[in-house]
Amino acid sequence: MEELIAWLDDQGREKRLHPLLVVAIFIVVFLEIHPFQDGNGRLSRILTTLLLLRAGYAYVPYSSLESIIEQSKESYYISLRRTQGTIRSAEPDWNPWIEFFLRALHRQKTRLEKKMERERIILADMPELSVTLLELAREHGRITVAEAARITDASRHTIKDHLKALVDQGHLVLHGAGRGAWYGLS
Incomplete structure (x- = not known):
């Protein structure tokens, strides 16, 4: 965990990777480390929200990432296993997890946009x-x-x-x- 936190701090200073990639990599490594006996998945989603907010993605708390992951549990676990199986190798394959993570964020943003549009329509008629x-x-x-x-x-x-x-x-x-x-x- 110390190495992961140090890596996150370095990424914050150096800004070599896009913030979404930093969050995705941090989360998949956190889940691979599995620092607690129970609650790592829930904590990873809270950390995801925190890291996204720190990166400037202010919309995140207004739409549930948790429910999106819940709806695609099978894809979540498959992408997680594929990436985690390579993390300790010479050439980690980040793609399965990053693709899942970015798709989930896109679904979250789309869901929020639809919710906002419904609100606009409702409020316009009032x-x-x-x-x-x-x-x-x-x-x-x-x-x-x-x-x-x-x-x-x-x-x-x-x-x-x-x-x-x-x-x-x-x-x-x-x-x-x-x-x-x-x-x-x-």
Whole structure:
């Protein structure tokens, strides 16, 4: 592990390899070292997210790489075994793992783009106050009628109508009743 960390630090300074290649190689070697009795796979995916964020790929936490790997478990293990079988040889074959890794990242990015497009379509069809209420619920984790009225300067009746429509459309969920009621994301 010390050698792997030192290699990662060197790559960060020297920048000889593309950051995606550095992350891919780090992860496959980490998994080959298998430093813990249990949880190496989960930890490798957390490390992947961390390393990608450090490399400037800010979109990574917004789309699950874990679910993409879960959907292609067989390819994951085959590419992992093919590369790991050569790591300690004179000429390691990084291609099987790197190809799998880059395809998984591409699927992750594509999935996020589709999700964002769906959001744009949904938000484009909404009244401005409804969009504002949704944004407030996202920012604060929840919103009440009183908070929404204070922030937006809209009447309580108008806000209630918009919140009811957002609940009916499945964007928000109503929790509680009366003055203690609040709305959260569904």
